[in-house]
Amino acid sequence: MTVVTIEDLEPGSPDAGVPAHFGDPMREQRLLETGVGLVDRSNRAVIAVPGVERASWLHTLTTQHLSGLSAGEGSELLVLSPNGHIEQHALIAEDGTTAWLDTEPGAGAGLLRYLEMMRFFTQVEPRDASAEMAVLSLVGPGAAELFPDLAEPRVGAVPGAKFAAGSVPAQATSRYAVRAFEGGLARRVPLGVDLLVPRSDAPAVTERLGVARAGLWAYEAIRVARRLPRLGWETDHRTLPAEAGFLAAGVHLDKGCYRGQETVARVHHLGRPPRRLVLLHLDGVATDHPPAQGSAVELDGRAVGFVGTAVRHHELGMIALAVVKRNVADDARLSVGESAAAIDPE
Known part of the structure; x- marks a missing residue:
């Protein structure tokens, strides 16, 4: 099998470390749109957050409603600057003892630094788990058939400007079903199913799944066509959540205070992000x-x-x-x- 890596084609790319394609990027795109393909996204950073207060703590620090997060649930979240600009984006999966956050390549250190800074006396122990766990993604309509027990992802509609207080359900705005899988977790997401597996077992898991491989180029083409933004690609140093398509899946507009909330609320209620x-x-x-x-x-x-x-x-x-x-x-x-x-x- 021909394997062409990202760094072979784009030296210095933040996405280095995973295959770009396996000889035919267009065929791989068609596979991801009509069937199912396995994409290596093991360059993503992974942060583990164990501790009995993890849900309520993450609820207060991020844009998402996470106070009721329980085993078998996942979502998306943002960390904002005091002025409401996007600093971090992560997906979360809860297994009952640990909340697992995965984020963009190179973004893990910044996210972990912020979490450690905000620990104070909270009973949480965030750590870098990138060397422990790897992300593999099953992409395409066939992914759901491989995990029929995982409910379809649900992303709520963004409420209109000047919505009534209490009208937004007190739950995460994006809800992704999660279950145990191969020593890690499987999480249903809009493009298919993400697998968070022990890094040392990733090659064996790939072989056992027996799913055709596709490179990151094909994944990115599907993501762009679906208008799904990426931190660091569709964001700059002053991007607001409402500007770059992160609002529906990543921001609860009627929860308690978090850093940057005032800007998010003001922009939403005025109805005119720049x-x-x-x-x-x-x-x-x-x-x-x-x-x-x-x-x-x-x-x-x-x-x-x-x-x-x-x-x-x-x-x-x-x-x-x-x-x-x-x-x-x-x-x-x-x-x-x-x-x-x-x-x-x-």
Whole structure:
């Protein structure tokens, strides 16, 4: 089997350490859209949070409603700056003794540092578990068939501006079913099923599953087409949750105080975040290479946003997630480098 790693193609990429593809990225994309493929995402950082007060503690520190988190449940959360800008994003899975947080490659140290800083006298013991546990992802409609006992992921609708207090259920806004699997956990998520398994057992687990492999390039193409944002790709140092598509799955808008809550509430109730996440179609006439992360999105020669993740999709062609100014019209004639770009209005 041909294995091409991320670092073979993108030296210095934050995603180094996992396969980019196995010889045919387009075939792998089709597999993830129509069947099921196994994607190695073991470069993700993992933080373990054991301790009897972990649920209530994480509830107070993050944007998510986690006070009632119990065994067999998962969700998503954000850590914000005092001004409401996104600093961390993680998925969480609870096994009854430990809350497991997995986040982007390279982001684990910052998340752990924040958690340790906020321990005080709370009965929790956060630690870096990246060397212990690895994330593998089963992606595609066939993933649910392999884990029929895991309920479909549920993500609540974002309430309208000036909603009545108490109208948002006192529970996590995204709820992902979790169960024990191969010494670790299986968590149902929007793209399939994430497996959090002992790192030393990951090769054996992969072999036992017997599922065709797909690389991270295929995973990213599916993610972009689904408009799912990624910390560090669709965010910059001043991104607010409402600007980059994190609000529904990661933020409970009617819970107690947490760092940055005032900004989140003000922006939501005014109903006008400064920027928004969009899917761009790029013409690919002048170049067949997707633009780099951070490339300027321009309107009449003026920068109005930036590209997050750009990919070549097997059906849609060259597409990208981008964050642009709120007042950029859906029919605006945009450009990214040498490529003309158009917003997909959903």
